[in-house]
Amino acid sequence: MAQMDERLLFALRGIRDGTWVYGKDTGNNDLLGNYCVDLGLSYHSGIPTRGRIPCRVVHGGQPWGCEVHALSRFIKGFIKVFLLYFTVHLTPPLLFKRSKLAQNPVGSLQHILKASIRSSTFLATFITLIWYSICLTRTRIGHQLLGVNQKILDDTLGPLIGSAMCGLSLLIENQHRRGEMALYVVPRALFSLTERLIGPWHRRGRWWEPKLAEMMEIIVFAGSVTTVVGAMYKEKEMVRSSARGILGWIMKYELKEESSEHLK
Template sequence: KDTGFESLLGDYCVQLGIPRSLGDPCTGRIACTIVHEGKPYGCEANALLRFYRGFIKIFPVYFSVHLFPPLFFRTSQFISHPMQSMLHILMASVRSSSFLGTYIAIIWYSICLVRTRIGYQLLGVNQTRLDNTLAPLIGSMLCGLSLLIESKHRRSEMTLYVVPRALYSFTERILSPHQKGRWWEQTSAIFAEHLVFAASVMVVVDAVYQNRHMVRPSVRGLLSWILQIQSQSGQSTPIQEEEEEDQGLTMKKK
């Protein structure tokens, strides 16, 4: 069946330095070599390469994310125990980078595993169904297992990001058949998004004022610094109080 994508995939194969014929859908199946960007040594090697690339690329970002909170909001503790603090930051950065690298590797290898190793070679499932539905679906489901690498409190943060995106995707799928390009549709969507965001921020800020221990230290410290929230004694901010608590725990350990 001529899908009309022969020229697109053929040109892509030429860019990768592999035979143009491998990109012709009329042959019945697109080889995994194209999915691997022309890299040799099979699906397993491609998954390891994807993990390495993701880890190296994201490590500086996660290192900054884990470094800035103690550097700016728990300065006294960072200065008093520099080696211990840096070791903790490095371990947390490696852990978070491994999470993202594993996420990327799982989804790539799962797609290859379903569309080639299991679906095509073992079970003989129709290749079109594998490429259009089963491989992306199973890959997207399994890649979430990488979240187990992260610490428990980071998992909850990921949930707070994923749930709104899932709600957005679900709402878009439900409402898209009823959209007719009317002028107020986009305005209503933007207003609803702003309303939900404002309500969410209101809950977090209220928690910082009423019961700050309900909020994670990093978020609590950042909001306290921005809003200049004073503690009940009126002499220090929650950031300073947190530093004093950390110092107290350190003294007790000594």
């Protein structure tokens, strides 16, 4: 959704791992040089020996500055994602709440449109914040105001501050969606943490490591499914409405039998 050219991404990774160094020819001139030509800029604009990567290159050739680039990213992101979110918010009522949708189609459609606009604004803001935070860090504040070393701005501070600031876009979503986002993000954060801590030992290639990892995945998955299915039988209110609707449809006969036994 951020529409970032992979050549720019590879250049940033090169700055991080030392294969792209400002002020030196490391043999990677063609990486951003050809990208600049594609943008209608000179080949020399993307050569590391010329110094920092110009903002215009980061902006995909857009010449009107960081603020205009951030605004254009917001508009493009909103338009691109709106249809996706509209489908996401429309599908559950069509599948599980058709009677309510038929009784009040105008009110239901207004609610779906409002939720779609809010979610689209969230993701567009997410994209805008990460782009503009990096621009502020690497250019407006870090380079122009404070004169910080450009390598530090590009390989550490820019990505760090951009990644931290973009999370604030979640405040646009309602409380219910924030909880869903937390459940989506936390496992990935744990994976990233464990990969950094355990990765050096895991990559030694011992035969039992893949088998142990697979077994642990199965145990965690089985425990998670057992918890959710158990809640459907005993305390259905603990399950989120979206998951409850899907599981209720899948397990409708089992839940009916359970209810009948309780009545007896």
